[in-house]
Amino acid sequence: MTGSPDEALIVNGVPWFDTDGRPVNAHGACIVEEGGAYYLFGEYRSDDFNAFIGFSCYSSTDLVTWKFERIVLPQQPGGLLGPDRLGERVKVMRCPSTGRFMMYMHTDDRTHTDAWIGLASCDSIAGEYTFHGALPFEGAPLPGWDMGTFQDADGTGYLLLHEGDVFRLSDDYTHAEEKVVSGVAEGGESPAMLTHDGTYFLLFSNKTSWERNDNYYLSAPAITGPWTSRGLLAPAGSLTFNSQCTFVLDLRLDGAVVHLYMGDRWSFPRQGSAATYVWQPLTVDGDTLTLGSYLPSWSPRTGAPADLAGRAAPLAFRSNRAGNAAEAVFTGHRVAVVGDSDERGGYGRVEILDGERGQVLHSLLVDFYSKAPDHGLRYVSPPLPAGRKVVRVTATGTYPEWFDKARHRYGALDAFVTTTEVIDLG
Structure with a gap:
């Protein structure tokens, strides 16, 4: 299939540009759908050094044309997100009980020896977020590095951590209230979660630094388990189509839900300009989850593959x-x-x-x-x-x-x- 010249296509593995012609700089990202628009939050990366600059926010109505909104959480004067610190894997959810937008992230020093889960919040989705420090659990700051989030259909929020730990958040999303899953993915990082027809899926990559690897997944009849390892997301040796999972977005197309895999192609040290994205529709069949065949370009309006016309x-x-x-x-x-x-x-x-x-x-x-x-x-x-x-x-x-x-x-x-x-x- 060949797309028309004006059809908005997701093109994988190439730099994307915002409406000002600058590279879309939002890695380790997530998307929140709000008010008829998609909001992309991610790490705002530099080509010059590996340290926290801020978390970016972009908006779009079609998942292709992205407008830069602002740096929603900049480097802080000091503390966990101060100078010479790391801020990674930013995730945002709207809390149903308060209406506030809650942001979570991995904070660390540049030697990766002071890892904590951070918390920030804002009354508006693309406003400047207030950083609150480390996320509490049982009265103490919660340690952790690679992380993700998941919001269930009933509004319950969950924090996903490396190695396969899952925490249920409080009703106001301000602290981790209960550890509901422990260590189901030893060696796993960059977690993401989705649910389909009553089955839950947990996605992970292996630990290979910035290098890509064959990502894998587990399934369970409930978030609390039991969790069963199911194998690879993509063909073995494809290194998940040269990407690392970061988030899964539910797209509603013609009344059906299509689960959108969001992955990063890191490019160290030129992350700001040369790192790119791989976004692909996932196929679900019972407890089997797959990325199927790689789609170089496709339409988020129909979910169908489409080539660039020219x-x-x-x-x-x-x-x-x-x-x-x-x-x-x-x-x-x-x-x-x-x-x-x-x-x-x-x-x-x-x-x-x-x-x-x-x-x-x-x-x-x-x-x-x-x-x-x-x-x-x-x-x-x-x-x-x-x-x-x-x-x-x-x-x-x-x-x-x-x-x-x-x-x-x-x-x-x-x-x-x-x-x-x-x-x-x-």
């Missing part, structure tokens, strides 16, 4: 030498770049130039690395002025690389940038 032209380029570049001419308002990512891929810079004056209209760093090889869309531009333009792809000679706390190395083995074609999207 005219393709070759752009055969492969180089790991800094400064080597390839160009192609196009005339449409948007352009896409198709290429390969693999273990030897690095960072490339994609630039859009005015075809007459040579002025740079847009420039972004793009990640061509993935541990599981992939051929497909690497970049789709924001809307551009009319007229003749040039898309230029340049090898930077740099690549993603990082080390975990045990000094194990992760990341690319080289700095190749590989493209095969461009698509003039008209």
